[in-house]
Each structure stands twice: as structure tokens, then as C-alpha cells.
Amino acid sequence: MPRHDAARPEPRGWEHALTQRVGVHVGAYRTARGMKAVELAARCRELGHPLGRMVIANLENGRRESISIAEVLVLSEALGAAPSALITGLGLDAEVRILPHETVSAADAHRWLSLLGMAHGRRLRAAGQRGGRLPLPGPLEQDPTSQVAALAAAERMLDGVQDRAGWPPPAQ
Numbered sequence: 001m002p003r004h005d006a007a008r009p010e011p012r013g014w015e016h017a018l019t020q021r022v023g024v025h026v027g028a029y030r031t032a033r034g035m036k037a038v039e040l041a042a043r044c045r046e047l048g049h050p051l052g053r054m055v056i057a058n059l060e061n062g063r064r065e066s067i068s069i070a071e072v073l074v075l076s077e078a079l080g081a082a083p084s085a086l087i088t089g090l091g092l093d094a095e096v097r098i099l100p101h102e103t104v105s106a107a108d109a110h111r112w113l114s115l116l117g118m119a120h121g122r123r124l125r126a127a128g129q130r131g132g133r134l135p136l137p138g139p140l141e142q143d144p145t146s147q148v149a150a151l152a153a154a155e156r157m158l159d160g161v162q163d164r165a166g167w168p169p170p171a172q
Contacts, residue, residue, distance in 0.1 A: 014100040018087070020062040021096070022072065025086045027060035029079040043078035051075070084113040 030040050037056045044051040049070055058064050076083040088096050088109040098109045 014097065016065050017097065019064050019067045021089060022067050022086050023059040023062055023064060025089050025092060026056070026075055026079065028092055029081050033079065040078055044074050047074050047077055049074040084110045087113060
């Protein structure tokens with residue numbers, strides 16, 4: 001269930017904290033895959049968006065203030081992980097502060113980013129109003145039969161979401 005956080009960090013502070021969390025997740029995936037930072041940098045370069053070894057080191061060590069969407073996408077491809085797994089820490093973290101004042105489970109944040117939330121423009125807070133699950137798209141709310149079928153299909157797809165997110169990584 002989403003939790004509204006009484007401690008209100010400055011939005012810039014939240015952005016830095018989110019970037020730090022992504023950096024920790026990048027480091028965890030890289031290490032688990034037996035990659036050196038220089039190898040990850042080379043893979044990013046191969047993908048067409050060079051990120052130097054020092055950029056990666058600064059990200060993993062929490063010295064970066066922000067990270068771009070392009071960097072998250074390239075790093076996720078280079079690591080063989082879902083972009084949402086790098087953001088949410090699915091399989092690594094129990095909870096994530098996904099918005100400046102909203103903390104949810106990593107699984108709910110992953111669902112929100114990957115399927116049910118962002119595609120339908122819904123707020124995370126609505127998840128708590130629906131028994132802890134993220135809301136379905138607007139048109140389906142008009143037809144309960146379609147809503148139940150869509151929810152069942154989405155839940156089947158999300159079964160084993162940690163595996164599809166790339167965690168744990170395959171053995172080398």
C-alpha cells in the first residue's frame with residue numbers, strides 16, 4: 001500500500017536519492033554479472049551511448065546528482081536488466097520512494113512503471129484505494145468483466161516478475 005511520507009524531502013533531494021538508488025542497483029547487477037566498470041562502459045559505447053568508467057563509478061558511489069532516461073535505458077540493456085528493475089530495485093529493495101512523497105513496495109513500483117500505471121496515467125496513491133494493486137485503465141473500469149480479465153492477465157504476466165526483471169542474474 002502506498003505510504004505518504006510525512007518527511008517532505010526537497011524534490012532535488014529526492015532526485016539525488018533516486019539517482020543514488022539506481023547507482024546501487026547498477027553496481028549490484030554489474031557485480032553479479034562479473035563485469036568490471038570498464039566492461040560496462042565498453043558495452044554502453046557499443047550500444048551507441050558512451051558512458052565512461054568514471055561516470056559509472058560516480059553513479060555507483062552516489063556522487064552523481066541525476067541520471068537521464070537515456071542512461072537508464074542504455075545501462076539496463078548493457079546489464080541485461082529491465083529499466084524498471086534499475087529504478088525500483090526489484091529483487092534488491094523491499095520499498096522504494098518512487099515519487100518525492102510516495103513510498104511503495106518495489107514490486108508495486110515495478111508494476112507501475114512497466115504496465116498498469118504509467119501507460120494509463122494513474123497516480124500511485126490510487127493503488128491503496130484498490131486493495132494495494134495498481135488501478136486498471138479507465139475504459140476497463142466501465143466493464144467489470146473486462147477489468148477482471150485484464151487484471152488476471154496482468155497478474156499472470158507479472159508472476160515471477162523478478163525473473164523477468166533480470167534478478168537474480170544468470171550464473172556466469
